[in-house]
Amino acid sequence: xxxxxxxxxxRDGGEHTRAELRFLIGGVVDGTIPDYQLAAWAMAVFFRGxxxxxxxxxxxxxxxxxxxxxxxxxVAPGVRIVDKHSSGGVGDKTTLAVGPIVAACGLPVxxxxxxxxxxxxxxxxxxxxxxxxxxxxxxAMFRRQLRExxxxxxxxxxxxxxxxxxxxxxxxxxxxxxSLPLIAASIMSKKLAAGADAIVLxxxxxxxxxxxxxxxxxxxxxxxxxxxxxxxRQVTALITNMDQPLGRAVGHTLEVAEAIATLHGRxxxxxxxxxxxxxxxxxLLGGEGEKRTDQAAAGELVRRAIASGKAFEKFRAxxxxxxxxxxQVDDPSTLPIAPxxxxxxAPCTGAVARIDAxxxxxxxxxxxxxxxxxxxxxxxxxxVICQVxxxxxxxxxxxxxxxxxGDEESAKAAVKRIQAAYxxxxxxxxxxxxxxxxxxxx
Numbered sequence: 001x002x003x004x005x006x007x008x009x010x011r012d013g014g015e016h017t018r019a020e021l022r023f024l025i026g027g028v029v030d031g032t033i034p035d036y037q038l039a040a041w042a043m044a045v046f047f048r049g050x051x052x053x054x055x056x057x058x059x060x061x062x063x064x065x066x067x068x069x070x071x072x073x074x075v076a077p078g079v080r081i082v083d084k085h086s087s088g089g090v091g092d093k094t095t096l097a098v099g100p101i102v103a104a105c106g107l108p109v110x111x112x113x114x115x116x117x118x119x120x121x122x123x124x125x126x127x128x129x130x131x132x133x134x135x136x137x138x139x140a141m142f143r144r145q146l147r148e149x150x151x152x153x154x155x156x157x158x159x160x161x162x163x164x165x166x167x168x169x170x171x172x173x174x175x176x177x178x179s180l181p182l183i184a185a186s187i188m189s190k191k192l193a194a195g196a197d198a199i200v201l202x203x204x205x206x207x208x209x210x211x212x213x214x215x216x217x218x219x220x221x222x223x224x225x226x227x228x229x230x231x232x233r234q235v236t237a238l239i240t241n242m243d244q245p246l247g248r249a250v251g252h253t254l255e256v257a258e259a260i261a262t263l264h265g266r267x268x269x270x271x272x273x274x275x276x277x278x279x280x281x282x283x284l285l286g287g288e289g290e291k292r293t294d295q296a297a298a299g300e301l302v303r304r305a306i307a308s309g310k311a312f313e314k315f316r317a318x319x320x321x322x323x324x325x326x327x328q329v330d331d332p333s334t335l336p337i338a339p340x341x342x343x344x345x346a347p348c349t350g351a352v353a354r355i356d357a358x359x360x361x362x363x364x365x366x367x368x369x370x371x372x373x374x375x376x377x378x379x380x381x382x383x384v385i386c387q388v389x390x391x392x393x394x395x396x397x398x399x400x401x402x403x404x405x406g407d408e409e410s411a412k413a414a415v416k417r418i419q420a421a422y423x424x425x426x427x428x429x430x431x432x433x434x435x436x437x438x439x440x441x442x
Contacts, residue, residue, distance in 0.1 A: 010044040
């Protein structure tokens with residue numbers, strides 16, 4: 001088989017066979033296909049696209065390029081393993097609250113997560129705000145914790161979908177990252193390799209997301225649901241709003257505290273709504289028979305897990321099992337605090353008409369809470385607390401946000417950026433919806 005023929009075929013709008021895609025991914029892993037040819041192929045895909053069958057076969061080949069986890073020996077017989085994935089956003093700490101809730105409902109949650117880059121935050125970065133907590137678990141410990149506690153979050157291993165890692169690095173420097181087929185294959189290859197029977201996807205849409213338009217978000221959701229269905233998995237995708245930060249807190253320590261409040265039922269309206277909805281979808285996918293369609297019963301189960309305190313207790317057990325200091329969980333005010341906290345005052349009176357969520361995320365990154373490259377150190381203490389969201393009114397001089405900074409100079413720069421990120425108008429503004437659409441294979 002010749003790589004040039006595959007490049008030419010896709011360039012001319014042809015459809016790859018399963019054998020061709022297996023050959024291509026095999027060449028990615030063993031290094032026999034040079035970067036310049038892979039780059040040419042990725043660019044052809046960028047312009048020509050792929051069919052659902054092609055994307056499914058590509059995803060399976062990428063997933064099977066490394067270790068394929070089977071976690072069923074770590075759970076009770078017949079229990080369905082359900083996972084979730086977010087496409088990334090600003091203030092997105094959903095896993096921290098959803099995982100314990102779903103585990104408290106009786107479904108085991110074993111999750112491989114990553115770190116943040118640019119304006120998005122990573123789940124592991126947030127959890128590492130808790131003193132002593134570690135994501136570095138061996139497979140035996142991962143399985144034992146899943147079996148004994150029902151909740152584990154660990155760093156993704158190098159053996160999980162290695163073809164994706166190599167192909168993404170190439171896409172990152174060739175202008176092909178926005179390719180929807182390649183985005184979908186990248187996300188779903190890791191989910192399939194991680195051993196999930198069913199997957200709930202949180203596809204962010206808006207200025208603070210990689211998918212800025214609803215049409216693109218819907219197409220990405222449709223592609224990933226189609227991949228999951230083609231691979232024999234049950235998948236539901238929620239398209240959720242990222243035209244403003246999720247919740248009030250943006251920044252690792254601040255988001256941990258907000259997630260803990262949400263486990264007590266005291267989270268910001270939009271974040272509490274999203275957490276409970278994602279948890280309901282996971283409970284539905286994990287159920288059998290009529291339980292897989294009874295939204296009301298699933299909702300009651302989720303709300304009861306929160307109100308009874310069982311979800312918070314599950315979070316405590318999970319943190320303790322991975323070495324975290326429970327005193328900081330029980331009293332979030334003891335989490336690391338930035339030395340400088342200043343308001344970003346509103347320049348005029350009015351209602352919030354728009355918040356540039358991406359600029360808020362980049363502001364936090366500029367404070368030291370994000371990375372420009374993998375491996376960069378981060379300051380867990382810094383961030384912003386949004387005092388007003390879209391649709392809420394504010395008086396001139398009152399704080400739009402509270403800036404948590406490492407020093408006075410960076411705080412002053414952040415104030416200016418936050419003020420520029422907000423648009424105020426002197427008219428009534430409607431609040432933004434949290435959930436925009438739902439796509440499912442069921």
